[in-house]
Amino acid sequence: MEVTEKIAVEHGLKKDEYKKICDLLKRVPNITELAIFSAMWNEHCSYKSSRKHLKKLHTKGKHVIQGPGENAGVIDIGDDDAIVFKIESHNHPSFIEPYQGAATGVGGIMRDVFTMGARPIANLNSIHFGSPQHKKTKNLLRGVVKGIGGYGNCIGVPTVAGQTSFDESYNGNILVNAMTLGLVNKNKIFYSKAAGVDKPVIYVGSKTGRDGIHGASMASATFDDEIEEKKPTVQVGDPFTEKLLLEACLELMAGNSIIAIQDMGAAGLTSSSVEMASKGKLGIELNLNKVPCREEKMTPYEIMLSESQERMLIVLENGKEEHAKKIFDKWNLDFAVIGKTTNTKKIDLLFDNKNVASIPIDFLAEDAPIYDRKWKKTKLPQKLKFDKQQFKSLNLSDCLNKILSSPNVSDKKWIWDQYDHTVMGDTIQKPGGDAGVVRVHGTTKAVAASVDASATYCFSHPLTGGKQIVCESWRNLISVGAKPIAITNCLNFGNPEKEKNMGEFVECVEGIAEACKYLDFPVVSGNVSFYNETKDKGIKPTPAIGGVGLIKDYQKMITMDFKKSGNIVYVIGKTEGHLDQSIFARNILLEKKGPPPSINLFNEKNIGETILNLIDKNLIQTCHDVSTGGILTAVSKMCIKGQKGLKINSFKELVNKHEYFFGEDQGRYIIEIENTNIKKVNDLLKKNSVHFDNLGVIQDKNLSFNGEMNLPIEELTKTHKYWLKNYMEN
Amino acid sequence: MKSSVIIFPGSNCDRDMDVALKKFGFKNQMVWHNDNSIPKSDLIVLPGGFSYGDYLRCGSIASKSKVIKSVIDFVNSGGLVLGICNGFQILTETGLLPGILQQNKYLNFICKNVFVKVKDKKNKYFKDIKKDILELHIAHNEGNYFCSNDEMKSLEDNNQIAVTYCNKNGDEGDENNPNGAIKNIAGIFNNKKNVLGMMPHPERMIDKYLSGEDGSLFFENLLRNLN
Numbered sequence: 001m002e003v004t005e006k007i008a009v010e011h012g013l014k015k016d017e018y019k020k021i022c023d024l025l026k027r028v029p030n031i032t033e034l035a036i037f038s039a040m041w042n043e044h045c046s047y048k049s050s051r052k053h054l055k056k057l058h059t060k061g062k063h064v065i066q067g068p069g070e071n072a073g074v075i076d077i078g079d080d081d082a083i084v085f086k087i088e089s090h091n092h093p094s095f096i097e098p099y100q101g102a103a104t105g106v107g108g109i110m111r112d113v114f115t116m117g118a119r120p121i122a123n124l125n126s127i128h129f130g131s132p133q134h135k136k137t138k139n140l141l142r143g144v145v146k147g148i149g150g151y152g153n154c155i156g157v158p159t160v161a162g163q164t165s166f167d168e169s170y171n172g173n174i175l176v177n178a179m180t181l182g183l184v185n186k187n188k189i190f191y192s193k194a195a196g197v198d199k200p201v202i203y204v205g206s207k208t209g210r211d212g213i214h215g216a217s218m219a220s221a222t223f224d225d226e227i228e229e230k231k232p233t234v235q236v237g238d239p240f241t242e243k244l245l246l247e248a249c250l251e252l253m254a255g256n257s258i259i260a261i262q263d264m265g266a267a268g269l270t271s272s273s274v275e276m277a278s279k280g281k282l283g284i285e286l287n288l289n290k291v292p293c294r295e296e297k298m299t300p301y302e303i304m305l306s307e308s309q310e311r312m313l314i315v316l317e318n319g320k321e322e323h324a325k326k327i328f329d330k331w332n333l334d335f336a337v338i339g340k341t342t343n344t345k346k347i348d349l350l351f352d353n354k355n356v357a358s359i360p361i362d363f364l365a366e367d368a369p370i371y372d373r374k375w376k377k378t379k380l381p382q383k384l385k386f387d388k389q390q391f392k393s394l395n396l397s398d399c400l401n402k403i404l405s406s407p408n409v410s411d412k413k414w415i416w417d418q419y420d421h422t423v424m425g426d427t428i429q430k431p432g433g434d435a436g437v438v439r440v441h442g443t444t445k446a447v448a449a450s451v452d453a454s455a456t457y458c459f460s461h462p463l464t465g466g467k468q469i470v471c472e473s474w475r476n477l478i479s480v481g482a483k484p485i486a487i488t489n490c491l492n493f494g495n496p497e498k499e500k501n502m503g504e505f506v507e508c509v510e511g512i513a514e515a516c517k518y519l520d521f522p523v524v525s526g527n528v529s530f531y532n533e534t535k536d537k538g539i540k541p542t543p544a545i546g547g548v549g550l551i552k553d554y555q556k557m558i559t560m561d562f563k564k565s566g567n568i569v570y571v572i573g574k575t576e577g578h579l580d581q582s583i584f585a586r587n588i589l590l591e592k593k594g595p596p597p598s599i600n601l602f603n604e605k606n607i608g609e610t611i612l613n614l615i616d617k618n619l620i621q622t623c624h625d626v627s628t629g630g631i632l633t634a635v636s637k638m639c640i641k642g643q644k645g646l647k648i649n650s651f652k653e654l655v656n657k658h659e660y661f662f663g664e665d666q667g668r669y670i671i672e673i674e675n676t677n678i679k680k681v682n683d684l685l686k687k688n689s690v691h692f693d694n695l696g697v698i699q700d701k702n703l704s705f706n707g708e709m710n711l712p713i714e715e716l717t718k719t720h721k722y723w724l725k726n727y728m729e730n
Numbered sequence: 731m732k733s734s735v736i737i738f739p740g741s742n743c744d745r746d747m748d749v750a751l752k753k754f755g756f757k758n759q760m761v762w763h764n765d766n767s768i769p770k771s772d773l774i775v776l777p778g779g780f781s782y783g784d785y786l787r788c789g790s791i792a793s794k795s796k797v798i799k800s801v802i803d804f805v806n807s808g809g810l811v812l813g814i815c816n817g818f819q820i821l822t823e824t825g826l827l828p829g830i831l832q833q834n835k836y837l838n839f840i841c842k843n844v845f846v847k848v849k850d851k852k853n854k855y856f857k858d859i860k861k862d863i864l865e866l867h868i869a870h871n872e873g874n875y876f877c878s879n880d881e882m883k884s885l886e887d888n889n890q891i892a893v894t895y896c897n898k899n900g901d902e903g904d905e906n907n908p909n910g911a912i913k914n915i916a917g918i919f920n921n922k923k924n925v926l927g928m929m930p931h932p933e934r935m936i937d938k939y940l941s942g943e944d945g946s947l948f949f950e951n952l953l954r955n956l957n
Contacts, residue, residue: 149839153869154780156742240740240783332739418839420869422931423778425746428939439939554939 001031011038017369024363032300032349032357039267039305040274040364043530048369049496050528053509058517063485064524065186071112071263072182073524074189075486077550081440082186083447084118087126087179087490087546089529093234094176098143102127103151103237104309105178110155111263114246115312117190117253118182121424122438123152123159125178126451126490126544130171132407132727137166140174142728147237148178149418154239155246158427159419160436163451163544166407169459172534177490179546181449183440190253192262194280194315194341199259201273201284201339202321204328205245205311209294211235212268212307241310241333248331249312257320264311270304272313273339274347278365283344288351292334300351315341375502380461384580384594391658396632396709399588399662401719403629404636406587410723428554432641434479434624435547439554446554448482450547453492454628455540457596460581462504462541466511467599471666473547474519475625478608479669481557481615482549487516489526489545494538496530504541505530512543518601519608521547558615560624561642562672567621567698569646570681571631573607573668574691577659583629584662597666604667610688611669619681622672632661634670635695639703640717648696648705672698731756731956733773736801738763738792743778743814743933750933751775754949763795772956773810774801776817778869778931788831788872789819798824810854810956811925815870818917818927827920827927828885829877834870835910841869843941844908846893846916846930847900853923855892859951863900864893864944866930868908868916873929875911875918885918892917892926 001007008018011034021037022028029037043049059067065082066074072086090105110120125148130137141164152159157180212235252258260280262272269291277284288300294308316324321337328335342348347364349357403409416431428446429437435450452472458465470487477484489512494501516523532539551557562569579585580594614620622642626634635646651660673681685692704710733756737744744760751758751773761768768774781792792798798820805811805826813821821827834840846864848856877885885891894914897906902914909929917928935945 146838153839153841153871154740154742154783156779238783240780240785243740243742243780243783417842420839420841422841422867422869422934422941423742423746425749425934425936425940427941430941 003028003031003034008034011035012042013038017041020369024367030357032304033359035301035305036270036357036359036364039270041368044266045271046368047528049371049373049530050505051370052372053506056509056513057523058513059522059524061486061520061522064522065189067524068526071115071192073486073488074116075524075548076186077440077445077447079443080186082184082189083548084113084116084182084184085180085488085546085548086112086525087177087451087488087544088112088527089490089492090176090178091173091492091529091532094144095174097234098140099147099150100234100236102144102147102176104235105176106148106151107237107239107242107309108265109178109180110157110242111265113180113182114249115190115261115263116184117188118184119250120157120180120182122181122436122449123157123178124436124449124451124546125159125162126453127162128165128167128170128175128542130166130174131168132166134171138728144176145415145418151237151239153420155243156423158421158423158438159416160421160427160438161431161450162416163453164412164415167455167540169540172537173532173539175492175532175542177544179451179488181447181548188253190258190261192260192276192279194260194276194282196259197282197341197343199318199341200316200321200337201286201341202314202316202324203291203311203336203338204314205333206238206241206308207292207294207334208298208303208306209308210298210302210306213302213305235307235309237309244331244333245310245312248328248333251327252324255323257317257324258314259317260315262313264313266307268305268307269313274361274364276313276315277341277347278361281345283342283346283348283361284339285342285348285350286339288349290336290338292336300349300356373496373502374499375506376499377503378462378507381593381595384591386579388656391656394588394658396661396705397711399584400632400636402588403583403633404716404720405723406583407723409583409629409633411721412724413721414724414728428557429480429559433560434476435482437480437551437557444553446551446557448477448480448549448551450476451544452476453542453544455542456581458504458508458543459540460596462507463511464596464599466508466543467515468596468666469543469545470512470515470519470521471599471604472627473545474521474604474608475669477547477549478611479560479623479625482551483612484519484521484547484549486522486524487545487547489523489543491526491528492532492539492542492544493530494533501538508541508543515599515601519605556615558623560622560638562638562644562646562698563621563642565644565698565700566675568673568675568678569635569695569698570671570673571668571693571695572611572671572690573603574665575631575660575663575668575693576665577656577663578665579659579663582662582664597664599666606688607667607690610685610690614671614681614684619677620671620673624670626668626670628664630662630664636703636716638670639713640720643713645699645702645704645713646696647699649694650706731772731953732770733758733775734761734768734771735775735777736761736763736797738781738795740781740783741777741779743931746933747775747777750936750945750949753936754953756953761797763792763797765797768797768800768804773812774804776813776820778815778817781816781820789816789823792820793823802826805925808924813927814931814933815929818929819872821925821927826925827918828881829875831872832874832876833872834874839871840908844868844930845896845898847896847902848893849891850889852889853919854955855926855952857955860947861944863896863898864947865942866932866944867934867941868930870929873909873911875915877912888921890919890921891915892919893928
């Protein structure tokens with residue numbers, strides 16, 4: 001087939017990009033070469049719109065062993081132990097085919113982690129759906145949850161935390177972000193950089209089929225009415241094969257056979273071979289007749305673009321082929337020597353004894369286009385003046401019940417009951433808390449992980465939203481007693497060719513960068529997902545932050561459930577009563593304007609460190625951060641979890657109680673203190689100049705305030721618990 | 731006491747079981763499904779997981795593994811075989827235990843703590859166990875036990891029902907049945923009571939930082955009865 005500009009455009013390339021290809025090659029590419037360019041130059045693989053701005057992120061720190069640019073980030077947690085982690089999106093495929101899309105998202109991120117030599121120890125996910133009333137939402141949610149569970153449960157890695165939200169901006173583009181943490185000895189980490197000439201290139205895992213062809217370019221385009229036709233571009237997952245691949249790779253990694261290893265993810269064999277060669281400044285030669293194929297008569301074009309799952313490419317030391325083959329035979333996996341490294345700095349593909357593609361590696365990687373896209377700044381919206389007279393008619397109990405049973409606040413147990421969260425025997429904090437916590441097997445240490453996104457804030461003011469989401473992650477880790485170490489981010493946005501969307505991206509990244517730097521909470525890995533847009537309607541900017549923290553002595557971990565009647569409850573951090581963009585304003589006052597709550601990084605850091613200090617000294621029993629829904633929502637959840645009540649003190653006339661209870665000011669926590677520790681806690685808080693309010697005292701059965709609210713915990717539990725279950729089962 | 735945990739391709743609770751057995755004093759070894767023989771053992775465990783991806787039918791491909799012949803010989807010679815979750819499914823597929831495990835009634839995977847009632851103590855697994863109601867953990871998609879009327883009659887006549895789902899007070903009944911299993915059955919014995927298959931995972935409940943500690947009671951008791 002003769003390649004033309006039209007064919008190039010059909011492959012997702014822009015006209016000027018095609019011209020650049022012809023200029024670089026000084027000829028017209030053949031169809032296989034065009035396919036390779038289109039795969040490497042699409043947004044998903046090349047980060048061409050985002051790269052300029054991603055450089056602003058804070059990526060270094062004393063715990064960082066590997067920052068962005070590898071299969072996943074790596075942090076040092078002491079004693080030669082390291083945690084490998086990353087989050088990745090699988091949004092487009094999950095909307096087209098929710099089960100397989102979500103399943104292969106989980107499979108892909110786990111491969112990124114064990115490619116580096118780490119055994120996966122925890123999975124998390126951040127999933128976002130359209131309005132509950134939208135006709136597709138229920139089935140998409142059901143399919144995604146089943147897909148995540150179907151894959152993770154089978155592999156035997158616990159899913160320990162997650163986040164689910166509903167917003168009409170996801171009606172046409174759901175978000176499915178999957179995160180995995182793995183444990184590795186820091187001296188046995190594997191990288192994707194090839195080294196040495198004439199080293200055998202090995203293909204292992206599943207056979208190559210025709211599934212997933214054009215997956216990466218599909219993920220780099222917006223959706224239209226013909227979305228159903230894109231089903232064949234979604235990959236099909238086989239978690240059983242992945243489990244075998246995991247065990248086989250870890251077995252091979254125990255020896256000294258591997259020079260470089262890379263999983264075949266987006267753009268399959270193309271991107272894995274090009275990336276390994278590019279990082280090693282080498283060439284690579286592959287004989288495509290040797291690639292194990294599942295279907296007959298596959299062409300070089302199809303083999304290079306297939307996104308069949310559960311495959312790896314390995315550059316092996318010479319003479320280790322037999323040793324490696326034995327391991328893969330034991331696990332019943334395909335194993336083939338398909339090529340070698342060369343010194344040509346080109347990728348050369350042979351098929352039926354002919355050279356079917358020859359492209360300098362630099363053209364595909366270094367020379368890939370980079371765009372400095374135009375973007376528009378979002379002005380900080382004006383703060384609203386709420387008419388406090390109208391609050392008088394709003395009964396506190398009614399407001400609270402409405403919030404607790406709202407889709408975004410209600411209990412998500414229906415979801416996480418379907419995820420195996422206890423396999424591996426080290427889960428010490430299950431889903432439903434502030435962060436999931438797993439022990440580092442055989443040690444006194446534990447790692448905490450949480451994933452957060454707040455699209456509402458980011459949409460209102462991206463710069464503040466970007467900062468806020470990093471702080472929320474930081475708070476969630478602190479709330480379980482973990483020292484925040486580093487984050488991974490999944491940047492989900494609309495079409496970057498639109499100035500508004502690009503502006504949202506740029507400013508969210510700037511916000512993330514600023515908060516990470518101030519809190520010394522570096523970004524070590526991540527992923528950008530643009531073009532989350534259907535028929536011109538894009539999603540709200542939704543950067544998802546996956547935070548990881550370390551607990552040195554897991555016996556000091558704490559939880560959010562109230563423990564003992566008679567104990568005192570404090571609100572830590574100052575409450576101004578910021579209602580704009582709060583769930584109270586949006587769901588009860590039906591007011592969607594106004595700025596998000598502002599972020600004070602100095603306070604954030606000071607308060608966070610103080611809380612950690614209190615936990616370390618065993619001075620507090622319980623901790624939970626205050627987020628969506630404010631103080632009253634936070635304490636309700638703590639009551640429900642512990643099946644305890646709380647008697648809230650009456651307070652000064654000056655404060656408006658609706659603002660106080662439902663305001664979403666940042667940098668706040670709720671803590672529970674034994675009476676005997678009150679003085680020590682007060683002293684420490686005062687010494688660190690941390691503001692606190694004595695909120696009340698834990699009681700047996702009711703959440704009560706001043707005679708105007710008296711809610712039995714049993715009822716509160718029902719209100720919170722059943723929205724999702726009823727929604728899904730009716 | 732010596733134990734062996736068999737690893738099938740797709741087993742994923744093999745390490746957890748190894749950790750639990752060793753914690754309570756077993757000398758445990760791992761055995762690969764393709765091995766022709768099993769080292770001398772007092773207990774053989776078929777662990778949980780997704781052997782062969784649960785393809786075809788849970789446990790069915792594993793029941794044809796090379797090692798299964800040795801397991802059957804071991805059972806016939808009176809040896810103790812414990813199958814947890816997928817291990818239970820493999821035991822029904824090999825015919826060492828009657829009945830089948832179907833998909834959960836509500837068609838979802840379920841991962842949560844449950845209570846089970848110990849129905850028979852005249853066996854090596856539960857003799858002298860300190861509690862009659864244990865809090866254990868389930869994590870499965872196909873745990874809905876079913877058998878024919880004849881099989882049920884023989885299970886009941888021989889006291890082969892080992893544990894049933896209940897609430898913390900020991901009440902059985904539909905609302906305490908997580909997966910729709912007939913008569914709330916969570917685990918059964920063979921007629922000699924040397925083979926026990928059960929869906930709950932005692933190995934996930936072995937210290938106070940986990941979901942609970944009743945798994946410890948199970949292992950401590952088993953070891954004591956074997957000594």
